[in-house]
Amino acid sequence: MAKLVWFRHDLRTLDNPMLNYACRSGQPVYGCYLITAQQWQRQNHSPLRNQYVLNRLSALRQELADCHIPLIIKSCDDYDGCLYELEQLCMQLAIDEVVMGAEYGLWERQRDEKIHAALATQSIPMTRFTSQVLVAPGEVTTAQGQPYRVFTPFSKAWKAQLSLHELSPLAAPKQHPQNTKIDEGLSDAQLTRFAGGESCWPVTQEQVLNHLNLFVKQKVSHYQQWRDFPSEPATSRLSVALAHGVFSTAQALHLLQQSYPEQYLDPKTGPGCWLNELIWREFYIQLLAQFDTISQGLAFKSETRAIQWEQNPAALTAWQQGKTGIPIVDAGMRQLNEIGWMHNRVRMICASFLCKNLWLDWREGEKYFMSKLIDGHLASNNGGWQWSASTGTDAAPYFRVFNPISQSQKFDPQGDYIRHWVNELASLSAAQIHDPDNTVRQKVNYPQPLVDLKQSRKQAIARFAAQTKRD
Ligand SMILES: Cc1cc2nc3c(=O)[nH]c(=O)nc-3n(C[C@H](O)[C@H](O)[C@H](O)COP(=O)(O)OP(=O)(O)OC[C@H]3O[C@@H](n4cnc5c(N)ncnc54)[C@H](O)[C@@H]3O)c2cc1C
Structure with a gap:
């Protein structure tokens, strides 16, 4: 047997x-x-x-x-x-x-x-x-035995029971007694043909673990300071490997613990801040496991399910193609379309713009992201979208609407990220690039903004407020 x-x-x-x-x-x-x-x-x-x-x-x-x-x-x-x-x-x-x-x-x-x-x-x-996770869904619950719906208490409880878990990673099996030769199904040549080429992300376990090691040894200390700046190579870019389980949360945590024993549990330090992101991933997975509405595509907050999102295929297409006339949004969407990955800060900006400024259904955004992301994962993608749309658990409050221009000025101050992804704007100065004036837009053939940011923000808040009152 x-x-x-x-x-x-x-x-x-x-x-x-x-x-x-x-x-x-x-x-x-x-x-x-x-x-x-x-x-x-x-x-x-x-x-x-x-x-x-x-x-x-x-x-x-x-x-x-x-x-x-x-x-x-x-x-x-x-x-x-x-x-x-x-x-x-x-x-x-x-x-x-x-x-x-x-x-x-x-x-x-x-x-x-x-x-x-x-x-x-x-x-x-x-x-x-x-x-897939270190702490199984259902293992960390509120005092009433309910799943946590808010991240901060979840992360505290998650950390509090870490001592119950063995963090030293299990070794790979020793050479197992040789099996008899069997039919292995699809050959490597067939896999390569179906894949249509080589992935440019690390695929071997050794490459991925080297990448993890380098990140933890050389970059994680500065993570908290630089992680929100999309032109900085400050985040790990390990989401692809984590989404497919090429390494486990325990492996990452063990390395953090060994390298930064005094810091890894303190979110004010680089290592502790990075651990918090790993816990966000675990948080969204435990929600997926415990609330069927997530798989069913329903808004987590039932009072937001009646929201009438607009139908505007032209605006949706412009957003998908990175032609909204809002440089940071277009840079993010073009990064996504080109390499299948987008920086987290820019994911939040693009998602907020779709839901709050264009008033388009977050599910359209979720679907589009999934169809492009190399790290696409239902739990984190849905979590990120519902957070941005203010329909999710522990979501951004509806009245906090990102202004993409000020986000861009704050997190891409020199405009390097925009310049890299939006060719038309490559020659613009830091002062012009976040919101070029009409003459410049015409000169470089860059579209006018799809919506008025101030007005659409006001309208979104009013619509949310009305919806909340109704319920
Ligand atoms: C609208 C939206 C959609 C998203 N869709 C996905 C998705 O499909 N798959 C996915 O893995 N992440 C998703 N995220 C979360 C986050 O953007 C990515 O995990 C992160 O950008 C990956 O880059 P990194 O590996 O350099 O992250 P780092 O900053 O190095 O973080 C380390 C790891 O923690 C996890 N992580 C970090 N931030 C989050 C977060 N906010 N939520 C959950 N896990 C997180 C990831 O596994 C990540 O690899 C989404 C966020 C938003 C706002």
Whole structure:
């Protein structure tokens, strides 16, 4: 008999509780990954994200081969097809247990329940571990046993129970007894062909961990000071690797703890501030796990569900293409369109502009981001959008509307970020670039602002206030 480890959002061999558990059994261990292309499409996953996953799978296959564990990669259209593939594998490989990391979206939970029930009829247990987050959803609750809806108390409670968790990362399995040669499904050549090219983000575990190490050793001390400045290389850019579980929260935290024992829990320091961002990720994942409305696309605050957002396809297209006439917004959207990643401060500015100034539905923005982001992840993307739209838990209060021009002057004072992404404005001075006057706009062929910022801000606040009063 043998164990089957089903990889999903935990594409790593280090600190992998599923692999560790399966290998401790002493039985042969097989890994598998199921590509569900139609499901990815339905969930608006971006081509760059898919390319990253496919590239990462080739690397993971090699990393597992070093431990003598084969990775079988199969393709099935959607989640319904997963059961068939797993049943086939269980039969062919004489599997007596399927092991996996928990997933938290509603559709993923429903898929897993179905598979669990079906495998149970064949006496094959399905064992789930916590691998995407350090603290499993439901483990940190309020005194009343309810999930936290506000970040600050959640993060305090999260930190308070850190001592209960083992932070030293689990080692990769030692060379496991050699498995007999089996059909590994899609070949590396097929994966490369489907991926359509090499990802320019680090894909091997070694590259990612080197990147993490360098960031923690050389940059995290200045993180708090520079993280909001999009032209500075001050943030880790590890969101892609975290979204696919190439390393775990525990691995990052362990490194922080070892390197900055006095600082890592203090949010006023660089290391502590960075840890807070990792906790935001955990916060949004626990919300996803505990509130089905997130997967269902409903506003978290029920009183905001009746808001009548405007339908304005032309404005939506201008925003998507980075042609709104607001330089910082256009720079962000063009960065997103070009490299599939956007700086966090600019994500907030672009999201706020869509919802509060253009009064367009946050779900349009969420969908578009997902279709472009290489680090697209339902929990964080939805969390970021609902925060910006003031419809989410612990969201920005509705009357706090970002002014994109003053945000730009504050966080991109020399205009370097704008200059890099908006070609037409590359020759403008720092004084002109944040909000060029009409003559300059005409001269460089840059559009007029799509909306009046002051007026649209006032209107958004009035609309929110009216909605809140009505309820
Ligand atoms: C509208 C909007 C949409 C977003 N969509 C996503 C998304 O789809 N996927 C995603 O990973 N992040 C998303 N974020 C959060 C954040 O913008 C990115 O995680 C961050 O920009 C990634 O850059 P980094 O790796 O350099 O982050 P760092 O500043 O180095 O932070 C370290 C890690 O902490 C996590 N993190 C940081 N900020 C946040 C946050 N606000 N919420 C949740 N986790 C955070 C990320 O995993 C990140 O890699 C979104 C934010 C907004 C405002």
